[in-house]
Amino acid sequence: MGNKHMSSCTQPQAAEKEFESKYYTREVLGRGSSATVRRAIRKVDGKAFAVKIIRKSRLTPKDLRFVYEEIKMMSRIDHPSVVKLEEFFETHARFFLVMEMLSGGELFDQIIERKRFEETEASRITKTLAVALQYLHKIGIVHRDLKPENLIYASDSPGAHLKITDFGLAKLREPGALPGAGAAHSERETMRTSCGTPSYAAPEVIRGHPYNQAVDVWSLGVVLYILLCGYPPFHGGSTQELYQAVLAGQVKFHPKHWKGVSGEARDLVSRMLTVDPAKRITIPQLLEHPWIRPGSTSGSRSSSSSSSSSS
Structure with a gap:
């Protein structure tokens, strides 16, 4: 995976303009006390993402450290069974975390x-x-x-x-x-x-x-x-x-x-x-445990809706 993109908060207008030049923002997917998650569409190819928009004004200094820590962690991750941070932008007022869209439910x-x-x-x-x-x-x-x-x-x-x-x-x-x-x-x-x-x-x-x-x-x-x-x-x-x-x-x-x-x-x-x-x-x-059967590596959703409720 290529390097994650970070726009410097010393150029807030440039960072926000760069985000807006690359993505369309659409409907709200979720809200929290300091963040809103929206569907975003990448203009170059129409691919959908989830963008987490965090308002710095609603963060304590401790919260802000946690956000930086989370971004640092997510920037290291490249694994098919872990959500991917595509890129992120930082301005004086907000963070924009562009994440892979997961639409299959919990x-x-x-x-x-x-x-x-x-x-x-x-x-x-x-x-x-x-x-x-x-x-x-x-x-x-x-x-x-x-x-x-x-x-x-x-x-x-x-x-x-x-x-x-x-x-x-x-x-x-x-x-x-x-x-x-x-x-x-x-x-x-x-x-x-x-x-x-x-x-x-x-x-x-x-x-x-x-x-x-x-x-x-x-x-x-x-x-x-x-x-x-x-x-x-x-x-x-x-x-x-x-x-x-x-x-x-x-x-x-x-x-x-x-x-x-x-x-x-x-x-x-x-x-x-x-x-x-x-x-x-x-x-x-x-x-290595015998119950973790060889070949069962996909971790995917079953194509069958059956369950073992009869047991």
């Missing part, structure tokens, strides 16, 4: 619709996301907020790629700073910030302990559990009760919902949802 919506996934497809999805996470970790990025809402299909066509999105809570380390295969729990590079979505947060994050990329394995384990049975592994009437359940780490496979799921699938879930990060399966080990 994995979350598919879970609601289908209740649960066949093992073959769940294995394919898990392998695809694990490969993408391995790539991100290799270039120094820990996502820290992996969940079905942040996993989006490129289109609604059969075979569409599932992609990791939303790097707002991700952390960038220099490539090589993160421990490699077989050393995933080294203290060479750890983080401490408590962040992420409670249902998907790893025990070490909840405890406020130093942590590393093993937190992404835990979150992927929660996603896999949900894919196979249709509900999350840990529950609580409050966030505090939920955290207590996560820290206890007792993964239950209720017969009513798990009787048709293979022992290999359950084994992988258990190894991903191991409370002690030093004993948790690493991504290289996960990719």
Whole structure:
């Protein structure tokens, strides 16, 4: 992938004019407290993108640092299973982040619709996301907020790629700073910030302990559990009760919902949802697990709408 484009904020009018010379902006796709996402059409070829327009006036100094960090991270990423930043422009007042258009909907919506996934497809999805996470970790990025809402299909066509999105809570380390295969729990590079979505947060994050990329394995384990049975592994009437359940780490496979799921699938879930990060399966080990079947690398949307709800 070529270098991402950045227009200097010392020439704000030039940057905004350059964006407007390259793209038509169309309807609003979404809004947040400081940003609006619109569909954009590249004039040269008519290709559609999603442009995230962030107003600096609505950002705190801390928020502004996060935006720069996110842009720095996204500018490094070039992987088929991770959303792509095409280019970005910065003016005195705004950022324009031109992202690849993902129109196939969230994995979350598919879970609601289908209740649960066949093992073959769940294995394919898990392998695809694990490969993408391995790539991100290799270039120094820990996502820290992996969940079905942040996993989006490129289109609604059969075979569409599932992609990791939303790097707002991700952390960038220099490539090589993160421990490699077989050393995933080294203290060479750890983080401490408590962040992420409670249902998907790893025990070490909840405890406020130093942590590393093993937190992404835990979150992927929660996603896999949900894919196979249709509900999350840990529950609580409050966030505090939920955290207590996560820290206890007792993964239950209720017969009513798990009787048709293979022992290999359950084994992988258990190894991903191991409370002690030093004993948790690493991504290289996960990719060698017998349930992650050879040849299941596409991570695409199934051409069949069938589910395993009969199990």
